Amino acid sequence: MNNAEHLANVMVTAFIDAVGQGMDIIPVVADSTSTAKIAPFIEKFPDRIVNVGIAEQTLVGTAAGLALAGKIAVTCNAAPFLIARANEQVKVDVCYNNTNVKLFGLNAGASYGPLASTHHAIDDISVVRGFGNIQIFAPSSPLECRQIIDYALAHVGPVYIRLDGKALPELHDESYRFRPGAIDLLRDGNDIALVAMGSTVHEAVDAASRLADQGITTRVINVPSIRPLDREALSESLRGMDRVISVEEHNVNGGVGSIVAEVLAEYGHGAKLKRLGIADGDYAIAADRKDMRAWHGIDAAGIVQQALNMMNHA
Amino acid sequence: MNPFLLSVPELEKKARAVRRHIINLNANSPAGGHTGADLSQVELLTALYFRILNCAPERVEDRDRDIYIQSKGHAVGCYYCVLAEAGYFPLAWLETYQHANSHLPGHPVKQKTPGIELNTGALGHGLPVAVGLAIAAKRDNSKRRIFLITGDGELAEGSNWEAAMAAAHYQLDNLVIINDKNGLQLAGATREILNTDPLDEKWRAFGMEVSACQGNDMHAVVAALESLTPCGKPHVLIAHTTKGAGVSFIAGKPEWHHRVPKGDEITLAMNELKDL
Numbered sequence: 001m002n003n004a005e006h007l008a009n010v011m012v013t014a015f016i017d018a019v020g021q022g023m024d025i026i027p028v029v030a031d032s033t034s035t036a037k038i039a040p041f042i043e044k045f046p047d048r049i050v051n052v053g054i055a056e057q058t059l060v061g062t063a064a065g066l067a068l069a070g071k072i073a074v075t076c077n078a079a080p081f082l083i084a085r086a087n088e089q090v091k092v093d094v095c096y097n098n099t100n101v102k103l104f105g106l107n108a109g110a111s112y113g114p115l116a117s118t119h120h121a122i123d124d125i126s127v128v129r130g131f132g133n134i135q136i137f138a139p140s141s142p143l144e145c146r147q148i149i150d151y152a153l154a155h156v157g158p159v160y161i162r163l164d165g166k167a168l169p170e171l172h173d174e175s176y177r178f179r180p181g182a183i184d185l186l187r188d189g190n191d192i193a194l195v196a197m198g199s200t201v202h203e204a205v206d207a208a209s210r211l212a213d214q215g216i217t218t219r220v221i222n223v224p225s226i227r228p229l230d231r232e233a234l235s236e237s238l239r240g241m242d243r244v245i246s247v248e249e250h251n252v253n254g255g256v257g258s259i260v261a262e263v264l265a266e267y268g269h270g271a272k273l274k275r276l277g278i279a280d281g282d283y284a285i286a287a288d289r290k291d292m293r294a295w296h297g298i299d300a301a302g303i304v305q306q307a308l309n310m311m312n313h314a
Numbered sequence: 315m316n317p318f319l320l321s322v323p324e325l326e327k328k329a330r331a332v333r334r335h336i337i338n339l340n341a342n343s344p345a346g347g348h349t350g351a352d353l354s355q356v357e358l359l360t361a362l363y364f365r366i367l368n369c370a371p372e373r374v375e376d377r378d379r380d381i382y383i384q385s386k387g388h389a390v391g392c393y394y395c396v397l398a399e400a401g402y403f404p405l406a407w408l409e410t411y412q413h414a415n416s417h418l419p420g421h422p423v424k425q426k427t428p429g430i431e432l433n434t435g436a437l438g439h440g441l442p443v444a445v446g447l448a449i450a451a452k453r454d455n456s457k458r459r460i461f462l463i464t465g466d467g468e469l470a471e472g473s474n475w476e477a478a479m480a481a482a483h484y485q486l487d488n489l490v491i492i493n494d495k496n497g498l499q500l501a502g503a504t505r506e507i508l509n510t511d512p513l514d515e516k517w518r519a520f521g522m523e524v525s526a527c528q529g530n531d532m533h534a535v536v537a538a539l540e541s542l543t544p545c546g547k548p549h550v551l552i553a554h555t556t557k558g559a560g561v562s563f564i565a566g567k568p569e570w571h572h573r574v575p576k577g578d579e580i581t582l583a584m585n586e587l588k589d590l
């Protein structure tokens with residue numbers, strides 16, 4: 001894992017740089033200073049952070065109040081509690097009020113692995129997609145993450161950024177430029193398309209390499225920008241593909257798999273779609289990341305298996 | 315500074331005008347209303363907007379203006395009538411309360427109505443947001459104060475107490491929480507549904523400076539609001555009110571939580587609310 005970096009560290013560095021550039025950023029935490037890896041920020045700006053204790057509703061409401069007063073409020077705590085515990089505060093105080101709050105959902109997906117389902121956020125994208133006004137991003141690599149954060153801090157309005165809880169290697173070279181709404185074609189091929197978001201993009205890239213060894217060419221599409229999303233571009237990238245697999249560490253409902261299904265249907269594609277993720281009506285198992293992904297078939301091996309099944313049933 | 319600075323007799327006259335607007339506004343609503351809750355907080359909101367608050371329609375962009383948050387969003391009818399009287403929008407709009415896509419929806423919507431600072435309606439949201447506003451004012455060395463009115467039934471929402479702890483921890487003495495304590499909520503008496511008493515002891519235990527007043531007595535309301543001085547703690551003013559205050563057949567009647575006046579009731583109410 002060359003150049004692997006934890007996305008929370010990317011986030012904190014972006015905050016430090018932004019304050020240095022004169023942005024009035026106030027991180028709001030719910031006792032989550034270690035989760036946010038925010039010690040370097042506190043060291044530089046000891047009086048800037050607001051810690052409301054273990055109280056996510058107040059975390060989000062307070063962030064909205066800070067934003068109404070002209071601050072750029074950035075919440076930094078675990079995604080499962082941010083989106084579930086403070087659901088109505090996200091809906092009302094942040095989204096409905098259209099406040100300039102940036103919600104950072106840390107350790108999203110099943111990053112907390114063995115800590116079990118209270119600590120898993122496999123519904124966050126589907127929940128936030130139901131709210132108005134808010135933009136939604138799921139970075140897959142450190143460089144992309146930094147560019148998304150820089151965009152989000154400059155954008156005026158609510159943003160949710162889903163961050164994985166493990167160090168992620170770089171997928172992009174220095175020429176990469178994130179654009180809100182744009183899809184990110186990582187690999188081209190004609191036999192099958194893989195569409196993924198967040199950390200599972202790495203599994204898709206790995207799976208594409210393994211499929212290439214078997215003579216199957218794979219198109220790998222990263223969707224970092226859940227909203228806005230250039231649906232026309234996603235449709236075009238899937239045009240002519242007969243087989244599509246979506247991959248996410250999220251429930252198959254409401255995440256990138258649902259988005260792909262919507263686009264395929266809305267644009268009249270005839271492709272067959274297999275959505276890989278946490279199954280309909282299920283929770284992620286409590287297990288180490290590797291074992292959890294294998295169990296739910298969202299690791300590279302699982303993707304390869306599904307791809308071969310689709311190829312054999314074509 | 316408040317642009318009106320009305321005397322207590324002038325405030326009492328203004329409160330009667332607000333009550334007449336409340337009767338008409340609810341009578342014209344095609345979708346019911348919260349007449350009892352509206353009438354309950356008339357003195358509180360009238361005193362705030364016409365004597366206490368440092369805010370005015372032409373100063374909505376002023377970063378130092380005081381902020382009022384209507385946490386009990388269902389009493390929006392009173393809020394609209396006071397904002398209209400204060401010049402935030404034309405009085406004629408009051409006839410459109412809850413009409414299709416009106417400027418005056420059934421709960422506060424800042425994108426629709428000038429003067430509204432926060433969209434509310436779901437209960438227990440005002441105080442956490444007020445905490446954020448108050449922290450920001452402290453950090454900006456602003457003299458801004460944040461006022462909000464909560465219902466006593468609303469205090470069953472736990473988010474209020476989370477936020478109260480944060481407010482006390484950050485010593486937000488620029489924050490004024492007014493409890494419109496009328497003792498009634500949707501399903502009946504607050505004491506019987508979920509007793510929030512003793513409220514004063516609860517707030518003190520959470521680190522607040524607490525005072526109380528008769529919330530439908532303008533003299534008492536003005537005296538209580540003007541006696542608040544920064545003391546390192548958030549302020550709580552427990553305003554003992556009567557739901558439906560000012561109209562004899564509405565006052566203290568739980569069924570007026572979600573009722574609007576009709577026919578003869580309008581005439582009867584207006585007779586009671588004539589200027590003295």
